[in-house]
Amino acid sequence: MTKTMEFKGRCLCGEVAFEGEAPDEPISTCHCKQCRQWGSGPFDAYSLPLKNLQFTAGEDAVKYYESSDFARRGFCSKCGSNLFWHADRHPQWKDRISIAVGALEQQLA
Amino acid sequence: MYGEVGMSDLKIYKGKCLCGEVSFKAEAPKKEVGLCHCTMCRRWNSGPFHALAVPFDALKVESGEENISYYRSSDYARRAFCSNCGSSLFYHGDKIPEIAHEVYFSAGLLEEPTGLKMAGHIFCASKGDYYEIEGDLPQHETV
Numbered sequence: 001m002t003k004t005m006e007f008k009g010r011c012l013c014g015e016v017a018f019e020g021e022a023p024d025e026p027i028s029t030c031h032c033k034q035c036r037q038w039g040s041g042p043f044d045a046y047s048l049p050l051k052n053l054q055f056t057a058g059e060d061a062v063k064y065y066e067s068s069d070f071a072r073r074g075f076c077s078k079c080g081s082n083l084f085w086h087a088d089r090h091p092q093w094k095d096r097i098s099i100a101v102g103a104l105e106q107q108l109a
Numbered sequence: 110m111y112g113e114v115g116m117s118d119l120k121i122y123k124g125k126c127l128c129g130e131v132s133f134k135a136e137a138p139k140k141e142v143g144l145c146h147c148t149m150c151r152r153w154n155s156g157p158f159h160a161l162a163v164p165f166d167a168l169k170v171e172s173g174e175e176n177i178s179y180y181r182s183s184d185y186a187r188r189a190f191c192s193n194c195g196s197s198l199f200y201h202g203d204k205i206p207e208i209a210h211e212v213y214f215s216a217g218l219l220e221e222p223t224g225l226k227m228a229g230h231i232f233c234a235s236k237g238d239y240y241e242i243e244g245d246l247p248q249h250e251t252v
Contacts, residue, residue, distance in 0.1 A: 040197050063192075080190025
């Protein structure tokens with residue numbers, strides 16, 4: 001049985017809030033130029049199935065920028081918080097999403 | 110009074126956001142990159158904010174000024190980002206007299222190679238619990 005964890009997160013201004021329960025995956029950090037250009041430094045990501053993410057507020061405030069021919073980056077249009085990396089046009093990865101770890105409320109192991 | 114006499118150590122910085130709409134140029138004293146581990150910076154950027162101080166007057170917006178959005182994140186500071194792609198651009202403590210003259214410019218925007226090094230870490234007391242701060246650079250609990 002996969003160990004799962006509950007999570008909650010929000011952007012800096014609080015307009016966008018989300019939660020869910022998903023497999024307890026270790027965090028990965030991406031050092032590519034795109035991620036560093038987007039968030040000043042490497043992107044700390046928690047990856048989970050897209051279906052396990054639920055918005056509780058401000059889903060309409062999330063703006064997506066298509067940063068490549070297979071992925072888009074979601075951010076809060078009000079405060080600019082970098083929230084999601086989603087390979088929505090990738091055949092294998094489209095059903096997963098990466099959440100910016102800094103947006104999560106609880107401390108992760 | 111000064112350690113060395115001679116030419117000031119000015120550097121040309123050029124940088125742009127992920128989508129390329131917003132681009133900057135600055136001619137400013139060479140600085141090092143500092144990391145802020147506070148919860149606000151990590152919520153804004155996914156992880157620590159990597160920044161270097163650039164005098165506000167030296168920062169020239171070469172394109173895309175209409176894409177720069179500001180979020181006032183506290184009583185004393187605002188955060189600039191690109192409204193098209195969400196790239197973090199800079200932090201400006203515009204209501205703090207000691208630092209209002211400069212912005213903390215996102216190091217990730219810079220053209221590479223940058224020729225820069227890291228200086229140290231601030232707000233280490235607030236860092237995420239899923240990582241450690243490694244190395245010998247100065248670590249400050251707050252500022």
